Amino acid sequence: MLVALATAAPAFAQRSATDIETARQLYNQGVELRDRGDMRGALEKLKAAHALGNTPITGVELCKTHASLAQPVEAREVCLGVGRIPPLAGETSRSQDARNEAARIAEEMRPKISVVRLHITGVPPGREPVVMVDGAPVPLAALGEARAVNPGKHDVSARVGNGPETRSQIDLAPGESKDVTLPVTAPPQEAAPPVQGYPPQQGERPPPRERSNVLQTTGLVIGGIGVGVGAITGIIALSDKSNLDKKCTDNICGVADHDALDSAKRWGNVSTAFFIIGGVGAVIALYATINPPKSTALAPAVPSERKSAFRTVTVTPDFGPGGMGIHGAF
Secondary structure, X not given: OHHHHHOOHHHXXXXXXXXXXXXXXXXXXXXXXXXXXXXXXXXXXXXXXXXXXXXXXXXXXHHHHHHHOOOHHHHHHHHHHHHOOOOOOOOOHHHHHHHHHHHHHHHHHHHHOEEEEEEEEOOOOOOOEEEEEOOEEOOHHHOOOEEEEOOEEEEEEEEEOOOOOEEEEEEEOOOOEEEXXXXXXXXXXXXXXXXXXXXXXXXXXXXXEOOOOHHHHHHHHHHHHHHHHHHHHHHHHHHHHHHHHHHOEOOEOOHHHHHHHHHHHHHHHHHHHHHHHHHHHHHHHHHHHHOOOOOEEOOOOOOOOOOOOOOOOEEEEEEEOOEEEEEEEO
């Protein structure tokens, strides 16, 4: 065998001298172990020799060892690989014989390859199963296709996400084809996280909810209306007084100007009243700002004997022949 490997020296043209010598030693060791019946040990040595040498001679011996171990899948692949090794100038007849033998063994292995078809059931829409055959993952695109395996026992498992794993073991004869169905159970969907800490967890108080300050708003509205109307009516009263000042002497007006004088006084009273209303509104708004209503929690209402910290406020302007004002309830 050492002489046969030496005749294939041109195939090592791209290897270092160390690789060539190591490959020869590993080749010899592998053949010796195979002759003694240690097929597993021979397989490891010949794998290493072929990785370093990559010649038809190392390849065909590795191929025959796989075949002896009832591994037709690997045997066929290695033998087909021998045919893909480009011939080198000066290649001996020994290398050509190895190529021919590898092609023959590859065809002999074809009918010995077993086939398994996997069917995974119970996968919900939008989820993808994780399927393993002898610890190796099966690509999703290949799940529905026939999968080539060696004869013998094989472990198959499937699961969805973190759900429970379904396992099965099959035993295949050389060339046998089987269908395997694995039902899976998908884990429940994870609950969506609570939004901004609500609803509260058990034993946790819900976050407070701000209450609108109606009293402050009411005071601002009354104050704004009072000051606005008071300013307008005040301008009218001042305009009438200015006209009377031109007609009256020493604040004494004639009979003809009495109606204008009454109108000026009336507008003055209206202006004063609305300024008072505006002041009251400002006081209400100031009070509500200093004493805002307390926040309430987002929780179901429960009966309570405590009085509410916030009450309805009603403010109504009052106009009459004798003047004007406001009244209300707090």
